[in-house]
Amino acid sequence: MLKSREAKFSIGDVVRHRLFPFRGVIFDVDPVFSNTEEWWLSIPADLRPRKDQPFYHLLAENTQTSYVAYVSEQNLLPDAESGPVNHPDIKKYFEEFRDGRYAWRGSAKI
Numbered sequence: 001m002l003k004s005r006e007a008k009f010s011i012g013d014v015v016r017h018r019l020f021p022f023r024g025v026i027f028d029v030d031p032v033f034s035n036t037e038e039w040w041l042s043i044p045a046d047l048r049p050r051k052d053q054p055f056y057h058l059l060a061e062n063t064q065t066s067y068v069a070y071v072s073e074q075n076l077l078p079d080a081e082s083g084p085v086n087h088p089d090i091k092k093y094f095e096e097f098r099d100g101r102y103a104w105r106g107s108a109k110i
Contacts, residue, residue: 007054012102016079024058025085027093059087
């Protein structure tokens with residue numbers, strides 16, 4: 001069993017990937033890796049993150065498209081200064097972007 005640690009980021013925080021050109025807003029957090037072994041092994045070994053850290057579900061965007069991403073804490077950096085995220089599902093989970101983060105919509109279903 002993997003030991004979890006306290007998450008650095010919270011639901012509603014805007015973050016960016018430290019290696020790849022995308023950013024997003026966090027809508028869920030897993031205290032440790034909680035995806036499939038196949039998914040984890042599909043990451044090149046030299047880039048594969050540790051499993052014993054928080055993993056974040058993001059409403060993500062890059063210059064071409066919007067999508068959902070699953071990213072380890074070690075690969076995220078704060079990105080609120082870049083403004084709101086333009087993902088089509090933002091309103092499903094969040095009420096508004098204020099003071100560099102999103103306010104959770106109380107009735108959102110994950």
